[in-house]
Amino acid sequence: MIATLPKYYFDAVDPVSFLMDREIRAVEDESGLRVPPVPFELLTDPTDPFWASRWSEAQSLTAESLLVPHLVPRSRKAHELFLHAETSGLGRDALEEIFNAFFVKGLDIGRVDVLVGIGRSLGLDHTETKAVLDVDRFEAEAGHLTETADAAGVSTVPCLVAPDARLEGFHNQAAIGTLLAGR
Secondary structure (H helix, E strand, O other): OOOOOOEEEEOOOOHHHHHHHHHHHHHHHHHOOOOOEEEOOOOOOOOOHHHHHHHHHHHHHOOOOOOOOOOOOOOHHHHHHHHHHHOOOOHHHHHHHHHHHHHHOOOOOOOHHHHHHHHHHOOOOHHHHHHHHHOOOOHHHHHHHHHHHHHOOOOOOOEEEEOOEEEEOOOOHHHHHHHHHOO
16 A cells, blocks of 8 residues: 655745744654645735734744735745755755745745745756746646645645645644654
């Protein structure tokens, strides 16, 4: 019998996904298990009050101060950079840098030049990364991943999905560890 790996659905502009990612990484470091991250764009209007409530929720979950942007960019390009980095085995590193760029440094991760800079910091070729983002090389794959998420019943992020269980929204390391131990 082939075991199905759990998957972690995230949106690069969602502060609750950012915090959940940190919890998942801590569990991964402690347990040695790996949870593949999967991009899922919420597609909420960047001016929607939903985002203010997400920042409020995230702020209540952490002692550190998260930078609240004036405008929430679409995350599609950031997800494309993540997928591009995955082809070089750098997806997890790219996700961490994308999250840090947006939530810690306050950079606009909807901008190709910012994303190319992140790619370069990871050791990705500058010219290739720019070309990949300019021509939307991973747009179809990102769309396919969204369809796969829809088929798995994922409608929000963060969402950690295992074969027999799921965690939607923020969960701490104990809950994540319990879910992953039961996989």
